[in-house]
Amino acid sequence: MIRSSETTTAMLPVLVNVSIAHCRPFPALSIDTRALALTHWAQLGLRGADCIERFMREWEANSALLKAICTDPATADAIGTQGVPLASFRMHAPVAPRQVYCTIGNYRSQLLQAALDADDGPQGPGAAARRDALLNAIEARRRDGAPYICLKGPACVSGPDDPLVISPDVKTLDWEVEIGVVIGKSVAHVAPEDALDCIAGYCIVNDLTLRDRVFRQDVPALATDWLQSKSRPGWLPVGPRMVPAWGIADVSALGLWLRLNGAVMQDGVAGDMIFTIGEQIAWLSNSIRLEPGDLICTGTPAGLGSHYGRYLCPGDVVEAGIDGLGVQRVKCVAPSGG
Structure with a gap:
């Protein structure tokens, strides 16, 4: 069952990145x-309050x-009385990472679904053996293995409702659909x-893959x-x-879902991860230095297009949501003139 996307943050302010009238x-x-520019509080000492990239670097x-501002009741009043409706803005990605990392094969449900789909299918005579072998392999990997993480170019980043x-x-x-982890300090x-x-915060990502x-x-x-x-x-x-990060009490309890043209494709929970977010960060930090603003895409639950035999094409609408992190809505389009 799809969970509410607004249950975790209560009424605490969240960070968005917006523009209006071509600014x-x-x-x-x-x-x-409603939203109010971060520069409203710049006189309190915030650094880089006019640019999300500079703000995250600091x-x-x-x-x-920022936590003191967000928990101050006066902030909610200021946003309510002086803020502008979000519908008036164009929404941009709330991060500007220099590096993007993607964790592959990190949800038990997704790996199990792929194993059952293989060979003679979920109802075939070999399905039970594939299931048992996969579960044993997961436990062995959990015990003796490590996350499998690749790089994805930062130029891939787009806004939550930009056309695809x-x-x-x-x-x-x-x-x-994945939980995106934004790094907050050099580590x-x-x-x-x-x-x-080391985490600054969390966001929704859709790690599209050909x-x-x-x-x-x-x-x-x-x-x-x-x-x-x-x-x-x-x-x-x-x-x-x-x-x-202070607005999420238990990241492992977050529910993730994705709809394609209104039909539910994915519906999972972060607690199904093989390697926790902390373990992913630790493994990465032993190979590279993570920097403020870096983004880690932490894996995806079952329900991929490869399971359904259905992939994205122009005209499709993809909605992705995570508890407390909102909903993104992306329309798939053909190239201009095509």
Whole structure:
């Protein structure tokens, strides 16, 4: 059952990135259907309040003050009386990452569904054995393995309701609703139990993937090709909001869902992750230095287009939602003139 997308943040303000009348995008605080530019509170000492990229780069300096602003009852009053309706703005991605990381095969439900779909199908005589083998493999990986994480270009990032252009050569573009984790401070070699302290906030991402380009047919020994399959412009709708980490009581309890033309395709819960968000951050930090504003896409539940044999095409409408993080709505379109 799809859960409410508004149950976690109560009435605390959330961070959005908006523009109006062709001006440059600027960060704002939003409650319900209104938003007020973050520069309204700049005199209190916020850094980079006029630009989401600069603001996130200064998250360590900004976070305590932003929390005080968000929990001050006067802020809700200011947004209600001086804010502008969100419908008046164009919504942009609430982050501007320098690096984007994607965790692959991280939900038990998705891996189990793929295993059951293989060979003779979910009702075939081999299904039970595939199920048992997959569950055993998951437990072994959980015990002895590590997250599988790839890079996705930051140029893929698009807004939560930007049109998604699908060119005629794209036949197997698939959806993946995921919790996006925004890093709040520079970190290396962090332990899993300390990793959540590195998080600035959470947002919705849809990690679009071209299934027929995941594996290179010309060089099969080299396996996956995440550049071709994940990294075209617009293939990572993000937003509509970033909820600061203090606004999410238990990230593992968050429900994720995705609808295609009104029909439910995905409906899962973050607690189904094989590797927790803290474990993903810790594993990454042992290989690279995470920086403020970096974005981690943490995996997707069952219900991919590859399961349904149905992929995105012009005319489709994709809605993705996560408890407390809002809903994004993306319309798929053909190229101009095509």
